[in-house]
Amino acid sequence: MNVLNITEHLSLANETQLDLHSLAINAQEAAAAFIAAGTAANTLRSYRSALAYWSAWLQLRYGQALGDAALPSSVAIQFVVDHLARPTAGGGWVHLLPPTIDAALVAARVKAKLGPLAYNTVSHRLAVLGKWHRINGWGSPTETAALKALLREARKAQSRHGVSVRKKTAIILEPLQALLATCTDGVRGIRDRALLLLAWSGGGRRRSEVVGLQIGDVRRLDADTWLYALGTTKTDTGGLRREKPLRGPAALALAAWLEVAPAESGPLFRRIYRGGKVGTQGLSADQVARIVQRRAQLAGLDGDWAAHSLRSGFVTEAGRQSVPLGEVMAMTEHRSVTTVMNYFQAGSLLSSQASQLLGPAVGATASEERSDSDRSP
Secondary structure (H helix, E strand, O other): OOHHHHHHHHHHHHHHOOOOOOOOHHHHHHHHHHHHHOOOHHHHHHHHHHHHHHHHHHHHHHOOOOOOOOOOHHHHHHHHHHHOOEEOOOOOEEOOOOHHHHHHHHHOOOOOOOOOOOHHHHHHHHHHHHHHHHHOOOOOOOOOHHHHHHHHHHHHHHHHOOOOOOOOOOOOHHHHHHHHHOOOOHHHHHHHHHHHHHHHHOOOOOHHHHHHOEHHHEEEEEOOEEEEEEOOOOOOOOOOOEEEEEEOHHHHHHHHHHHHOOOOOOEOOEEEEOOOEEEEEEOOHHHHHHHHHHHHHHOOOOOOOOOHHHHHHHHHHHHHOOOOHHHHHHHHOOOOHHHHHHHHHHHHHHOOHHHHOOOHHHHHHHHHHHHHHOOOO
């Protein structure tokens, strides 16, 4: 290669050289695309919703657009005091978001109703803001000690005044049986029974995991056992297929569903149209939640029911029946012991001898003694 050719090649190379300390624009876009592609659809929707809210609130509160630059920690702190209600000396509750901005957020349809936000909602939106900053290579305003202390004290203050973090009602065995008892409405009932039992008995599956299952993901092992395979999930993004068992009623329910809705491929749980016709389109995650809520309503059950009720209910019932925690986590694929223990311990206490120190026999004796003492001689 002569000197002229070397010069030409060096000139072309210089045009494509990058700064060692920053990503090129197209590389940033590619990285963001990878992150989006590797994120569950429900999670992605929640991110978009949170960022839309941040964008609207910043514009109204500060006249600044989201994404121009990193935000200071003072903005995150202002967001908390704007949206979390705090008790007053007079017994009321206040938050600092100006009423005009509150009304504008509702009018823009980024906020459902006027008033403060729930603690969980504020925490989630702060987490999304932190992720947004990390994606952009900025220091996060949500990692400061001042903000963490504020959130900690705010949660304690709300708890002391009777505002608890809301959790969905867990579907333990008895509510599950009540839901299943409503599944007598033809093909729809057969599908819903199979879905509820797979999601519950199969390890407390998330709704995204249920709707992600395909026909090719299930196989019959024997007359009383089916296996279904999970791929990429919220906590396991490697995509390695892991098989989980379905036994007893869950296996029978799945067999019944596949008999009335046979298919060679496509989603395992599909939509049903008027006249009991099974379509080819799979259910959405929101439809799984609506199935749980509809069955709970038909069963006359009080509670705050959702798709997550199946997952929390499975863990709670496992604790109730003294199933070893390791076996439970192998089915649920929880990564955090802390997360699963809240439900597991609650279930364990339901059957604990410590909660039954005043047993039925003792109670009956005391009742009889009170009755005897009331009698006239």
